[in-house]
Amino acid sequence: MELQQVFKIGIGGPVGSGKTALIEALVPVLVERGHSPGVITNDIYTQEDAEHVRRTLAGTLDGERVTGVETGSCPHTAVRDDPTMNLAAAAEMLDRFPDIDVLLFESGGDNLTLTFSPVLADVFVFVLDTAEGEKMPRKRGPGTTDSDLLVINKIDIAPYVRTDLTIMERDARRVRGEGRVILTDCLAGTGIADVADFVLAQRETVCSPVG
Template sequence: MSPTHRDVATVGIGGPVGSGKTSLLTELVPRLRDEGLDVGVIANDILTREDAERLRERFAGVVPEDLVAGVETGACPHTGIREDPSMNLQQIDAFLEDHPDLDLVLIESGGDNLAATFNPELADYSLYVISVAEGEDIPRKRGPGVVDCDLLVVNKTDLAPHVGADLEVIEDDAAEVREGPVAFTDCKSGEGIEAVREHVDEGVLFA
């Protein structure tokens, strides 16, 4: 019997537009590939596949072109990751037709703090990405994206001095509202990406 989406590990990566999800994927995927993992990537968008095309360019020579795909949700992207994940699940199945030994699929979707949560049928593990440029009060607003994700990623830490954000305040507030881990990243320098990779390994691949 051919493998289906139930046979491959999945990680959801959500967060607001501009939080750095694409940059995080750009840094994370090559590290996962270096582990010897076959990785697929899905980018959700409303009416275009522009994000997928951008990722395909960034992963040229790293990930086969047919393992980077876009899903046009036709509505807010969270519809395709939360209410009805069928389009994403079908895309994973399509990956597996040509890559039956696929180890992991990363599913990226934009969405605000309330919307970007993943249906458990779609994602075994979820990351929610915020940027310090959005303000240091994001964690204490307690949205489901922040509270319910398996790993909260606080990105663009290099901007903290320029926007008046205190990383210690963000860390303390995150600890107040959630039980899971928090990773601080600067995708430009690669800082913190290894910690994210380790959390993904522990939470999904070697759980």
């Protein structure tokens, strides 16, 4: 399988927003729908996220289909400015598992300016969470305003962190115009089917038919 034939999803967002949790919730849905995913995580110095994904998805996804890239620098460099390391990791994974038809790239946690190189991601999903505060969408930034999909995660804890979810969602939709916003609780699975519906719909328009 050539990389250009594989549908590539970039998932970014601030530290702790729930990027890893979103991947761990999304992969079983992709598998259930007949897809063969692979996961590439980015951390500055460790393999922690990759190891967490392997443990959580044990029994659903072969652990060798999850790999971690240690960027050694700002996550922007590895997923936006110079994605060489991620492209090499993807090529190696596809050599080993040519049946993979969806690759999920998780950026290292960073700020609102993070985006993905179009070489690396066909669809860019940006994750905010309610614990960061309802003001976050109003801060804008290309991750919030220009991503293909904005996910507002951890909706279950909004009342406990003094976040008015109605205001946060309203402001997110306001700054994004027609851009899609989906509310999720990744641990409970709320909204995950909607995320899967969205990204797979994008696959039909941006990716060459497989097979």
